[in-house]
Amino acid sequence: MRSTRSRVARVLAGLVLAAVASAAVAGTALAQEEPRDKAAAGAWDGSWRAGVDDSARDVVSGETMVVVAYGAVWAILFVYVLRLAADIRGLRRETEDLKRLVAGQGGKPPAS
C-alpha cells in the first residue's frame, strides 16, 4: 500500500519536475523578443556585443526591474522553504504510519 502510494508520489514529482524543465525552456524562448535586426537576433557570433541592443535599454524602468527581481528572489526562496516544510510534515506522517505498523505487529514502537 505504502510502496504504491510512494511510487505514485515519485512519478508525480518527476512529472512536475519535467513540466518545470519544459516551462523553463519555453519561458526562455518566449523571453526572446521579435528581432528588429536579424543580424543582432541574439546568436553569438564571437563578439562580446552580440545580441546587445543599446537602443532598447532605456525603454524599461529600472525601478520596475529591481522590484520584480527582488520580489522573485523572495518568492522563489519562500516556495522552497514551504516545500521543505511539506517534506517535514510528510516525514512525520510516515513516522506515525511506521509506529502503527510496528504496534500492529506486536513490537515496540520506535522512539520518534
Add this chain to the structure above:
Amino acid sequence: MGRGWTRWIGAALAVAALVTMLAALYAIFFVAPLEMTMGIAQKIFYIHVGSAMNMLLAFGVCALAGATFLAVRAPRARAMADAIGVATAEVGVTLGAIVLVTGPLWARKAWGTWWTWEPRLTLSLMVFLLFLAYLALRAFAGSDRFGRGVAAGLSIMGIPAIYFIHFAVERWGGAHPQVVYKGGLTVPGMKLAFWLSVLAVSLVTAALAYQRAVIETQRQAIDALFLELDRREGLP
C-alpha cells in the same frame, strides 16, 4: 549527531542567513551608490552574482557527492553522499531559478535584450537543465540503487560545464562584465554590498542544503525501516 544538535545547527544557520540577508539588503539599497550608466537597475547585480556563485558551488558539491556515491562501498558513506547530492542539487536549482529570473531583468536594462546566446548564459541554462534532469531522475528512481547511480553519473557530467561557466568571460568574452576579482568593482560601497550579498546567499544556501540533507537522511532511515517491516511480514 543527535537530533538536538541537528536542530540547533539548522536554526543557527537559518538565523545567520536571515540577519546577513537583511544586512546585505541594507548595504545594497542604502550604502552602495547608484551606478551612473544603469541607475537603480544595477542593484539586481548583487543578488544575481551572489546566487550564480553559490549555484555553481552547490552544483560542484553535488558532483563531488555523486563521485563519492559511485566510488565508495560503505553503505553509510553512500547514503550520506546521496543525501548531500540531492540536497545541493535542489538548492542549486533553486538558486539557478533566481539567476535565470534576475539575469534577464538585468540584461534588459543593461543590454537592451532579455537574452543573448553568449557562452556564459547558454552554459548556465544548460547546467540548470542538467541538474533539473538529475532531480527528475532521482524522483523517479526512488530508493533504487541503479537509478541513484545513474543520477550520480549525470551530476559528474556537470563539472566541465561548471568550469567553463566560471572561465567563460575570460576565455570567450561575451556580454558579461569584467570579472569582479580582476578589478570589475572598485567603489568601496559597492564592494561592501557585493561581498555582503555573496555571504548572505552563501548562508542561505548552507541553511537550505543542511535542512534538505537532514530531511533526506531521515527519509532514508524511514524507508529502511519500512523495508525491514515488509521483509519481516514476508512481503516481496
